Amino acid sequence: MYADLHCHILPGIDDGSKDLEQSLAMARLAVEDGIRTVVVTPHHLNGVYANPAVEVARALRELREALIAEGIPLKLLPGSELHLVPELPAELAAGRALTLADRGQAALVELPVHTVPMGSEHLLEQIIAQGLQPIIAHPERNSELRQHPEILEEWVSMGCLAQVTAQSCTGQFGPQIRDAARQMVQRGLVHVVASDAHRDRRRIPHLSEAQRQIAQWTNQTVADLIAIDFPHRLIAGRRPDTEALTDALPPPRKRWWQRLVG
Numbered sequence: 001m002y003a004d005l006h007c008h009i010l011p012g013i014d015d016g017s018k019d020l021e022q023s024l025a026m027a028r029l030a031v032e033d034g035i036r037t038v039v040v041t042p043h044h045l046n047g048v049y050a051n052p053a054v055e056v057a058r059a060l061r062e063l064r065e066a067l068i069a070e071g072i073p074l075k076l077l078p079g080s081e082l083h084l085v086p087e088l089p090a091e092l093a094a095g096r097a098l099t100l101a102d103r104g105q106a107a108l109v110e111l112p113v114h115t116v117p118m119g120s121e122h123l124l125e126q127i128i129a130q131g132l133q134p135i136i137a138h139p140e141r142n143s144e145l146r147q148h149p150e151i152l153e154e155w156v157s158m159g160c161l162a163q164v165t166a167q168s169c170t171g172q173f174g175p176q177i178r179d180a181a182r183q184m185v186q187r188g189l190v191h192v193v194a195s196d197a198h199r200d201r202r203r204i205p206h207l208s209e210a211q212r213q214i215a216q217w218t219n220q221t222v223a224d225l226i227a228i229d230f231p232h233r234l235i236a237g238r239r240p241d242t243e244a245l246t247d248a249l250p251p252p253r254k255r256w257w258q259r260l261v262g
């Protein structure tokens, strides 16, 4: 059973689900694929949408009631996708920006699509200094991180986690993003797979196919940690055992010339 940590399922408050009907359709798709818990993650502070904690709580209550009325067995937890902007550390400290599942342990943060803005690392350090573990949302979809995975490597060594998007693994965003996802997974830079679903068509809340793909790229142990164990730990307010991930990763394959020289 999966817990999906990144999903725009709340109706009408960002670029995700447009209405209650679509949210219910997304919930049914999630349940069909074995998802039993969803952290709702509307955008916050991205320059277009502002969804402070109180607003998320209101929308969450309404959707929970609708799920019960429809008999859909999906548990919803509060959360946000937080744009990494200078005011974010203060917003988190003041409780206006939601941590993952409101546990005060981890925070899902997103970067712009193409760049890593100056000062990003300092902001991540400030969030870590508050005792929070930043989870970098879909680094494989950021052009600069694709070209310079060493930036992500540095952030992970600082204590950040990273979330790959399921559909990046299964190729819906094209071969370039799929390759980046594979490399980041194989290098141990990915800790969680989540759907980042926005709709009941195309960008849907499914995880099982991505888990199978990750198992092919690595092995079943790694896929289970990324798809099941770590997400469940995080919603319980516990830190993932990143050493277990490092230990389970297959060693990097040598290239033909490396094999020749031993």
Ligand SMILES: [Fe+2]
Binding pocket: 006, 008, 081, 196
């Ligand atoms: Fe998202």
